[in-house]
Amino acid sequence: MGAVTDDEVIRKRLLIDGDGAGDDRRINVLLKSFTKWCNSPGTPEEGFTQYQRMMGILAQCEFSMGKTLMVYDMNLREMENYEKIYTNIEQNITSAHDKIAECKKEIQRAKRIRKNRQEYDALAKVIQQHPDRHETLKQLEALDKELQQLSRTKENVDAKLELRKKQFHVLLSTIQELQQTLENDEKSDNDENNQESPALNGE
Amino acid sequence: SGPSLLHMSVFSQSFSPCGRFLAAGNNYGEIAVFSLSAALSPDATALSQKPVLRFPAHEGPVYSLLSTDCQLLSSGNGEISCWSWSELIKKNVKSLWTKRPKYKSSLEIPEINSMSMNFRDNSLVFGGGDNNVHILDLEHGVFKSVLQGHTDYVHCVSVRDREAEILSGGEDGAVRMWDSRTGQSVHCIEVHKYESCARPQFGKWISCLTTDSDWMLCGGGPSLSLWHLRSLSPTSVFPLKGVQRQTTFYQDMILAVGEGPAVSHCLLGGEVKAQIPCTPQSLNTLQLNTSSTEHRVLTVGGSSDHIDVFTNLSYRTFSLSF
Numbered sequence: 001m002g003a004v005t006d007d008e009v010i011r012k013r014l015l016i017d018g019d020g021a022g023d024d025r026r027i028n029v030l031l032k033s034f035t036k037w038c039n040s041p042g043t044p045e046e047g048f049t050q051y052q053r054m055m056g057i058l059a060q061c062e063f064s065m066g067k068t069l070m071v072y073d074m075n076l077r078e079m080e081n082y083e084k085i086y087t088n089i090e091q092n093i094t095s096a097h098d099k100i101a102e103c104k105k106e107i108q109r110a111k112r113i114r115k116n117r118q119e120y121d122a123l124a125k126v127i128q129q130h131p132d133r134h135e136t137l138k139q140l141e142a143l144d145k146e147l148q149q150l151s152r153t154k155e156n157v158d159a160k161l162e163l164r165k166k167q168f169h170v171l172l173s174t175i176q177e178l179q180q181t182l183e184n185d186e187k188s189d190n191d192e193n194n195q196e197s198p199a200l201n202g203e
Numbered sequence: 204s205g206p207s208l209l210h211m212s213v214f215s216q217s218f219s220p221c222g223r224f225l226a227a228g229n230n231y232g233e234i235a236v237f238s239l240s241a242a243l244s245p246d247a248t249a250l251s252q253k254p255v256l257r258f259p260a261h262e263g264p265v266y267s268l269l270s271t272d273c274q275l276l277s278s279g280n281g282e283i284s285c286w287s288w289s290e291l292i293k294k295n296v297k298s299l300w301t302k303r304p305k306y307k308s309s310l311e312i313p314e315i316n317s318m319s320m321n322f323r324d325n326s327l328v329f330g331g332g333d334n335n336v337h338i339l340d341l342e343h344g345v346f347k348s349v350l351q352g353h354t355d356y357v358h359c360v361s362v363r364d365r366e367a368e369i370l371s372g373g374e375d376g377a378v379r380m381w382d383s384r385t386g387q388s389v390h391c392i393e394v395h396k397y398e399s400c401a402r403p404q405f406g407k408w409i410s411c412l413t414t415d416s417d418w419m420l421c422g423g424g425p426s427l428s429l430w431h432l433r434s435l436s437p438t439s440v441f442p443l444k445g446v447q448r449q450t451t452f453y454q455d456m457i458l459a460v461g462e463g464p465a466v467s468h469c470l471l472g473g474e475v476k477a478q479i480p481c482t483p484q485s486l487n488t489l490q491l492n493t494s495s496t497e498h499r500v501l502t503v504g505g506s507s508d509h510i511d512v513f514t515n516l517s518y519r520t521f522s523l524s525f
Contacts, residue, residue, distance in 0.1 A: 108454075115455035118471035119418065122438035123431055 023064050030057045211525060213504030216488045217268035217275060219288050222495025224255075225502060226275055226291070227510055228265025229525065233257055234277060236291055237523045239498045242512070252523045258296040260284060267329070269318045271341070274299065278315035278329060281306070283339070304337050304346050317359045321369070321383060328369050328383075330357030336371045336381065350381050352388045358423070359412040363432070370419065372409030378421050380432075392435060399440050400425040411461070415452040420459075422447040427459055429471060439473035449489045458516075460486035460503055468516065482522055483507035 013024070037050045215228040223240045235254035242251045261279025269276045275286045284301040306313065313332025321328055321338075326347060330336040336350040336357055355374035362369055368389070369381040380390040394400050395407035406424035413420050419430045427447045429439040445462030456476070457469040462485050465478040483505035492500050500520075501513040508525040 111455040115471065118455065122429065122471055122473075123434075126431065126434065126436050126438050 023061060026057055026061055026064075030054060030061070033057075208508040208525065211508040212264075212487065212506045213483075213508070213510055213525075214264050214266055214487050215268040215277075216490040216502060216504055216510070217270045218490060218492045218494060219275075219292070220270055220272050220494060221288075222492050222498050224288075224292065225490075225492075225510075225523070226268055226270075227504055227523075227525075228260065228268050228277060229508075230264040232259055232261040232263055232265055232279060233525075234260040234265055234268070234275075234286075235525050237510075239492070239495075239500065242521070242523060243498055243500070243514070252521065254523075254525065256291060256294050256296070257525065260286075260298075263314065266314055266316050266331075267318045269320060269327075271320065276318060276327065278318055278331075280314050281312035281331075283315060283318070283327070283329065300344070302339065302344070302346075304339070304349075306333055313356075316357060319360045319362045319369075321362045321364075323364060323367060323383070328360050328362055330360045330371050330373070332356050334373070334375075336360060336369060336379075338369075338383075338386075348386045350379075350386055350388070352379050352381075352391070353377060355408075358408065358410050361412045361414045361419075363414045363416070365416050370412055370414055372412040372421055372423065374408045376407030376409060376424070378409055378412065378419075390435060392430070394421060394425045394428065394437075397425075397428075397437055400428045400437055402426055405446060410446055410448050411450050411459075413450055413452065418452070420450045420452070420457060422450060422459070422461070427469075429457070429473075439471060441467075441469050441473055442475060443467050443469075448487050451489060451491065453491060458489060458491075458501070460489045460505070466501070466503055466513075477517070479513070479516070479518060481505075481511045481519060482509045483511070 016024070033050070033054055037047065037054065040047070040050070042050075210230075212230045213227050214230060217226050218224070218239075219226070223238065225237045225239055226234055227237070228234050234257070236256040237253075238251065238255045241247060241255070244251070260277050261282065261284070263280040265277050265279060267278040270288065273288055275288055275291065277284050277286070282301050282303045285299045286296075287299055290297070311333060315329050315331040317331070318327055318329040320326075325340070325342050327339040327341055328336060329339070330353075334351075334353045334355055334357060336353075338347045338350070339345070340347045350369070350371070353371065353373040353375055354377075357371050357373045359372045360369065361371075362383070363380075367383045369383050370378060371381070372378045376393055376395045378392045378394060379388050380392075381387065382389050393407075394409060395403075401407075402425055408423045409421050409425070410423035411421065411427075414432070417432055419432050421428060421430065422441075422443075423446055427441040427443055427450060428437045429441075430437050441457070441459070443459060443461070443463075447459045447461035447467075449461070450457060450459040455471070457471065459467045459469065460481075463478075464481050464484050464486070466481060466486070466489065467475055468477040468479070469475050481503055483503070484507070486503050486505035488504050490502050492498055492502070499514075501516060502510055502523075503513075504510040509522040510524070511519045511522050514520045
């Protein structure tokens with residue numbers, strides 16, 4: 001147990017001040033000069049000068065310690081700062097990942113929309129080539145009217161034809177009747193003449 | 204050793220259901236399985252771009268590959284084989300089954316050019332050199348029906364899920380739409396008869412076909428064109444040189460590959476937005492790994508033993524090779 005603590009102590013001391021210069025040496029020197037001062041005979045002035053020198057060294061040590069404490073504080077705060085920046089960057093990375101995933105979805109959506117638009121355009125192109133429905137309907141209506149008109153005209157002409165046929169038929173049959181009547185009359189006249197003077201007729 | 208890499212062509216590709224592997228079929232009848240996760244990992248080496256498994260699947264070329272939720276289907280001359288993905292990943296190359304549809308004559312071994320899944324009734328629609336479209340019921344393993352109507356090879360088939368319709372395009376220049384329930388041909392579009400699409404200097408055959416519910420892309424001899432299915436009218440024609448062999452809808456764009464060493468990106472209005480250069484001089488197949496989130500790549504293969512991989516659609520990232 002004691003050996004371990006000794007090793008620890010030695011390691012720590014080497015780490016802090018391995019080369020023997022600096023604060024460690026100052027404290028040792030102070031300790032030696034304090035013991036010397038306590039045991040020295042010397043004059044009171046020498047004693048006082050020695051005392052002042054030692055106070056000076058002590059002040060230096062205190063100053064050095066103060067400085068180290070401040071550096072330690074600074075390091076702690078610096079560490080905190082870095083921690084903050086680290087978490088901040090991590091958050092940014094995750095949000096960037098999320099944004100990328102979102103954008104990828106957007107792209108898929110946009111491609112789908114583009115595809116639909118292109119299909120629509122392609123169909124529209126074909127539809128444009130065919131005549132407008134209004135036009136076709138109008139043409140159909142006009143043709144219908146024409147057809148009706150023509151059939152009416154045909155009916156009229158047909159009726160006229162029938163009428164004329166009938167009239168001619170009546171005329172022809174009347175003529176025939178008249179012809180017949182005339183022939184009959186002529187015949188009966190001839191017969192009468194024959195009966196009256198057959199010698200005159202030269203038969 | 205083995206077939207010459209110089210004359211190798213990649214005809215077909217399919218991603219595994221987990222999205223970590225790519226199967227590719229070549230003109231020598233071999234299938235190679237590549238580990239995408241290895242090839243895309245940050246510590247990938249040149250070895251990661253080689254197949255983890257390579258085996259002979261058919262006597263003739265592997266015309267088409269298709270993955271279901273656990274199986275890989277491959278088509279060759281007159282036959283369809285089925286492999287389990289989990290077994291393939293464990294490097295076990297024994298197929299689960301191989302089926303041959305009944306053709307009119309037993310001497311007929313027509314190539315099966317294209318396959319498509321009908322998820323509605325778990326059936327496989329395929330077409331090929333016998334001018335017909337066949338339907339195989341995957342649940343019961345029987346060939347359900349034969350759709351007759353094309354007068355020449357069927358090059359490509361596609362399933363229009365929402366309307367229960369099957370589309371097929373063939374050498375005779377016709378795109379036929381079939382009702383998948385009755386097997387009747389409901390429409391027949393002769394693309395080459397439309398002036399805006401026709402390219403008589405190339406011919407009339409249809410080599411690629413794909414559908415996105417109300418819209419259809421088709422091309423081949425005629426220019427690649429976008430059709431609105433309900434009105435059966437072509438809305439846009441894409442000014443791409445050469446014959447297009449595979450095309451797909453992707454987000455708001457259309458991707459197409461065919462003659463020429465580039466993947467074409469087009470907009471639905473008919474504009475060609477970009478043409479990204481590739482290794483093979485001519486391309487046959489294009490696949491997107493949509494079932495994966497970490498390995499979302501586009502891969503293309505053609506007249507080369509290299510398969511280009513695109514992690515970003517704008518440039519080729521690296522190539523896998525047989």
